[in-house]
Amino acid sequence: MLNxxxxxxxIDMVEKEHFDVRTITMGISLIPCIREDAEKTAALCYDRICKKAENIVKVAEDLEAEFGIPIINKRVSITPASLLTSSFCGKEVVLAKALDKAAKTVGVDFLGGYSALVQKGMTSYERSFIKSIPEALAVTDRMCSSVNVGSSKAGINMDAVRLMGEIIKETADKTKDRDGFGCAKLVVFCNAVEDNPFMAGAFHGLSEGETVINVGVSGPGVVHHALQNMKGASVDEIAETIKKTAFKITRAGQLIAKEASKRLSAQFGIVDLSLAPTPVMGDSVAHILEEIGLDSVGGHGTTAALAMLNDAVKKGGVMASSNVGGLSGAFIPVSEDIGMIHAAEKGAITLSKLEAMTCVCSVGIDMVAVPGDTPATTLSGMIADEAAIGMINNKTTAVRVIPVPGKGVGDTVEFGGLLGTAPIMEVSPYGCSAFISRGGRMPAPIHSNKN
Amino acid sequence: MKAIVTVIGKDKPGIIAKVSTALAQNEVNIEDISQTIMQGNFTMLMQCDLTNAKLSLKELKSELLTLGESTGVSIHVQHEEIFNAMHKI
Structure with a gap:
């Protein structure tokens, strides 16, 4: 018998330490739905999502009951929508509404993939698509959007970086009645991955199969708990414990992913090893770092502790799953992590430190609220900095920032649920508009030439 | 299919009888059982075979949950595979 x-x-992991499978995400190719007009394409996309994802919620609930592991989110990701809308520029929002409706019909929490990949160049239809994002996010509830503006292979599309600063501002403005909530559903990437199960950045890449299940595990609380019994242990002992814990968590994710794919007649894609926090107590990545020995996340030593945590999670997780993918690293969203929220409130963590942290973990400046009067070019500067870190270090980086209309440093914004609460953080008063307005393309780094 | 039934709570007479009666009524065979008192709590683990069970695992879970509530203990029913996955290489 089992031990x-x-x-x-x-049982304790689930009951006391908030262990859960954070998301089961079904990736669906919508390429067969492309037609010449918006209404036809939208209708076909709606039907295809509803058919493919019909049982995702039921299957997730069954698995949750059978294995006793909560499955928090059920999601859908789709082919980057900019590839579906080339023949009806200006009417992209028709598709957005259909996608949102499909998400509601099948009962998923979010649908990701209102996305464009413009890391090297931007076609006229992609530009038109990106310009539709603010409106699309304002008129939908569950749809998420992402734009990839750079990669280690292609460099950084600085025209897209400039445009995305403006798009974020416009999205905030169009959802100003909800404190710029639209921006919480919009992420700008460098080196975006095709099999990410997490929102807001999930999309179903072109190299993926027709229908794929990707699973994101979680468990900051489990890691935190394991470290609570290790007062005075050396860093290598801490790393070893994190590895073992990550192994167990990931094995549960792997089992659920395999079983879900079988029951949903979809291909098993990947397990994403990310440590994803939530705003509830006992589910915080920041608190793990503090347990390791920081007075507060954001102080000196934070980057080093995070680097070790991130690496140990990967090492434990990789052995536990046959296919690891997605983002697979510790997330450091400010509003979604109670420890990060507290650190931001007392000024212990700043945007500069967050930027440094993104050099060693996934994914970037995430769920950060900034003053509503932050210039678009400054937002573009943030995007460019993060994209540069991703490009040079061959990793995914991203910016999900909310310039909250009418609010400034000292104010707080409430998004509710998993998206949490964000104190408005200070942005550098020194601009970069002359740099951003140059546009063009930042050449790929020398180490991209590997052939 | 094999499941693990875990019963945790304050010790009192009749817990084993009630749980095993409920399992027997549903044609669930108990293959292994271990019980102890841990930190003052009654803790019982049962490995069960559900091959001929009248109820699905989900339904059985719900029935035992109700029984647990009325008896003052917490009862979990989980597919055995989750423990194998997490703790065996």
């Missing part, structure tokens, strides 16, 4: 200690450990 008593192991059985009780699993």
């Amino acid at each position: 008593r200690k192991e059985i009780l450990e699993t």
